[in-house]
Amino acid sequence: MTSKVYSTLPRQYYISEQIFREETQRIFYERWVCVGRVEQIPNPGDYFAQQIGSESLIIVRTRNNGIRAHYNVCRHRGARLCGNKALGHFREAIQCPYHAWTYGLDGKLIGAPHMNEVPDFKKEDYPLHSAHVHTWEGFIFVSLAHEPQPFDSLLAELSDKFAAWQITKLRSVHRIEYEVQANWKLLVENYSECYHCPLVHPALSKLSPYESGENDFVKGVFLGGYMELTHGSMTLDGAVCVTPLSAVSGEDLNRVYYYMLFPNLLLSLHPDYVMFHTLWPQSPDRTYITCEWLFDPAVMAQPDFDPSPAVEFWDMTNREDWHVCEITQEGVGSRVYTPGPAYVGQEDLIAAFDQEVLKALGHPVLN
Numbered sequence: 051m052t053s054k055v056y057s058t059l060p061r062q063y064y065i066s067e068q069i070f071r072e073e074t075q076r077i078f079y080e081r082w083v084c085v086g087r088v089e090q091i092p093n094p095g096d097y098f099a100q101q102i103g104s105e106s107l108i109i110v111r112t113r114n115n116g117i118r119a120h121y122n123v124c125r126h127r128g129a130r131l132c133g134n135k136a137l138g139h140f141r142e143a144i145q146c147p148y149h150a151w152t153y154g155l156d157g158k159l160i161g162a163p164h165m166n167e168v169p170d171f172k173k174e175d176y177p178l179h180s181a182h183v184h185t186w187e188g189f190i191f192v193s194l195a196h197e198p199q200p201f202d203s204l205l206a207e208l209s210d211k212f213a214a215w216q217i218t219k220l221r222s223v224h225r226i227e228y229e230v231q232a233n234w235k236l237l238v239e240n241y242s243e244c245y246h247c248p249l250v251h252p253a254l255s256k257l258s259p260y261e262s263g264e265n266d267f268v269k270g271v272f273l274g275g276y277m278e279l280t281h282g283s284m285t286l287d288g289a290v291c292v293t294p295l296s297a298v299s300g301e302d303l304n305r306v307y308y309y310m311l312f313p314n315l316l317l318s319l320h321p322d323y324v325m326f327h328t329l330w331p332q333s334p335d336r337t338y339i340t341c342e343w344l345f346d347p348a349v350m351a352q353p354d355f356d357p358s359p360a361v362e363f364w365d366m367t368n369r370e371d372w373h374v375c376e377i378t379q380e381g382v383g384s385r386v387y388t389p390g391p392a393y394v395g396q397e398d399l400i401a402a403f404d405q406e407v408l409k410a411l412g413h414p415v416l417n
């Protein structure tokens with residue numbers, strides 16, 4: 051008996067403006083999108099802005115220590131309240147730079163010069179539009195859906211799988227932003243297999259055999275598994291760059307775990323640190339990516355703390371990946387391109403991810 055061989059998505063999914071618009075609407079405006087870390091806004095008034103599709107959101111820490119996401123759109127004549135990539139601190143409130151309408155950190159309109167002269171004007175009718183916010187393991191997720199799927203139901207099967215890494219407590223030591231000339235799905239697909247590793251990542255392949263490991267989440271919005279480490283971690287020389295995280299033990303000391311949380315978070319857990327990427331599609335053939343490295347604050351406080359072996363290793367590996375994604379984008383755009391068969395066992399997660407994309411778009415599922 052032969053099982054059917056999977057092929058990746060048809061060419062138009064990587065080049066079509068129409069499908070890109072559908073993805074923005076059905077995926078990035080509907081699903082829970084990871085926008086960053088709680089630690090970016092530790093104090094009331096701290097904020098950052100993040101663009102999702104063509105929407106700009108202000109993620110802010112409120113007076114009562116909650117986190118809110120407001121659309122970056124003034125309720126008067128629509129001006130942006132801050133730049134699309136702004137990061138900073140609102141002293142008391144959020145003031146529009148146009149006519150000085152002023153909003154509390156919770157989004158309520160609290161000041162609107164002269165508007166008391168306008169008949170029937172009531173400030174409570176004009177709060178900032180808001181989006182849903184959820185935090186998980188120190189990550190902030192935002193959903194622009196009216197009624198998003200409850201976040202916890204998405205990860206119910208996960209239970210306390212990552213408890214040993216205590217990701218909530220970790221802190222970012224470094225962030226790199228990349229711009230890649232490739233469709234966002236090519237980047238996820240590339241992250242989901244190591245068939246390419248021997249040729250593309252000679253350094254990585256010495257630290258983690260490409261055929262090692264196993265996938266444990268193979269269907270749904272959370273996908274991934276582990277690979278074995280032959281040395282101590284994923285760093286320039288393969289040694290751990292700091293002592294492994296205190297609760298990571300047993301076989302986890304010899305593994306690196308790679309997961310993707312649909313649609314835009316890639317989470318990589320090492321014995322001594324956690325790395326994550328977020329993906330931000332800009333057009334069918336262009337994606338912004340952030341990459342951050344999280345460490346235990348206790349080891350960060352040590353005088354000889356040096357995360358650079360981890361940062362430099364992954365920065366090099368990231369660039370190797372972006373390059374093959376870019377040459378793939380170019381080739382996929384050719385009129386003669388049709389998807390080839392996948393290598394069973396190494397490319398299975400790609401099939402699962404592609405199905406999730408099609409499901410979210412309401413398109414017929416392949417194969």
Ligand code: FES
Nearest residue numbers: 124126127146149
């Ligand atoms: S547009 Fe914001 S106060 Fe007028």
Ligand SMILES: [Fe+2]
Nearest residue numbers: 240250251371
């Ligand atoms: Fe890679």
